[in-house]
Amino acid sequence: MIIDSHAHMADPKFFDRMGKTLPKSMLDPQILLDEQAKAGIDISVISGPRVMEVGVDAGRLDPTEVAKEYNDFVANLTARHSKSFVGLGIAHAFADDKMLGEMERAFRQLKLRGFLVVPRYQDEFIDSRRADSFFALCESLGAVVFVHNADGCLSQEYMQDNRLVELVGRPNEMTLLAARLVFAGHMERFPKLKLFLGRTGGAITMYAGRIQEGWVTRISRSDGIPPWGSDNLKNSFMDSLSKIYFDTQTFHPPAIRCAVDTVGASQVLLGTDFPPVPHSLLESVEDVRRSGIPEQDVAAVLGGNARTLFAI
Template identity: 30%
Template sequence: MVRAIDLHNHYYPENYLETLDASDSAYSIATDEAGRDVIVSDGSRVVTLTPPMTDLNVRLDDMADAGIDHQMLSVSIPNVDFLDGDAALELARTSNDAYARIQSDYDEFSGLACVPLRTPELAVEEARRAINDLGLKGINIGSNVNDTPLSHDRYRPFFEAVDELDVPLYIHPMPPANVDSMQEYRLAPLVGFENDLTMAITRLVFDGVLEEYDLDIHMSHLGGSVPFLFERLNNGYRAYPECRENIPEKPEQYLRDIYYDTVSFHQPALQCTIDSVGADQLLLGSDYPHVIGDVHRAKTDIENLGLSDEDQRKIMHENATELYDL
């Protein structure tokens, strides 16, 4: 049986949810119509808190049932940037300490650090501590920072630090700036998150961040719609002078170096991404235990693509092992 490493799944460490609920931010804990605890933002549901979000024993049982050997744990929305300054730093530190303990105690888990990116100098401080002192495997940030694009100049020192640390930078969706228009049908997680990922990586390319720094970017959710837009972005580079101001190469050259996890559950989309960047750039992901994730299909969807054994091994575990030094 092919080994499987799930690089996109979520776990809220001890004290995280209590801190969120007690904060003066837009986020709090509520109960839905089915009696489940949920994270809400200004009254709108953001995350359904299923038991494996906080219970490692339930998680281990589900992993065994699905044939997943190892998971890279990361905080989900809203990460730590619903707080600011020292409060965000303290939550990042306690969360990262918890991940480090889990990583030390369990062969089945590794952890990604969260950092208080609203205050870039504190994010640099915590990134260095989490990687150099705690031994976490990479850094987890959102696709925007309270509506500010990641490519804003204020975050350049952070990207410089990540470049120096030489660890992967995992980019996960955050609610987009116009999220209020997406409340019906829960369009924020269905469409808005994907749009925000697409905007984030496109801005990182055109604003020259990926030209200036040598970053190992791990984009969640197949990069939103990026694999479908390669040639349109190339056409923009050819047609519009401003698209050439910060980068000497076509966008495609940068997009091919990014890693994309397989959270999609739509085989034509998976195939398009493989055709666009190759199996070397794909990473297995499940979005477990979100209610719209699936730890079982994460693996079976790759198995059913008809790939060579070599490409299947790359996506299932080899790329993850090399990228994250597992």
């Protein structure tokens, strides 16, 4: 079985009401179903990026009401295509009691498998203690936390040409988030948390050795560098990093191999970001097969790991 853990569908009625335009591929499930068939993908895990930001920032709507509307939409969509789709809800990570209640409803009643959130809200990343209730509930439910970039990114004013926000800025922000979550102690404070980062976690697996070395020498170095700051980890940086799940959405087979070599094949899942990206589902599947990882790991990355993580 091949499972795409990073696919998208949006509610056309919602975006029409907000006055926003999306690619047709994000609004018509038949387009995704046709691409799945071409690529030999059995199931896509459907999530909804942009929805919370559009509803709250542009529409000035209540975050819980935005979440409820999308969660009902994706639950109905996946019920109609139960052999091909499973669904993730959306949430706001700085959750109040209303949002936490909606998350419980979405997981327990609608049977969604987890929640999409973004790396930060304004200038506050989700390693903030304001997100502790969100993470604690996801851990207790067994719900997957899928972190997907918002449209913008830090320092985007320097990335206005050549689509650098999309191509460089968003992956870099995901790298920063991964490091922040680890050093904030999230994988130790929430040991059963199912944390899943899009875009292969940015470049975090490539920088893992450098960061681990920094953690090892955080006290012993005395060459004029700034002090380490808060020290929240009982075990090593790599120990926590290896508990996080990552998708393969890089379009670069060597990066997939790096992720597998760094955190282990069990932590890496096929993810395409289709729709709307122009890289076809078949190409994304072939990226995994061309990565040079062992054949048994190919099978795990293409489907076995997702079956376990999303309880498919």
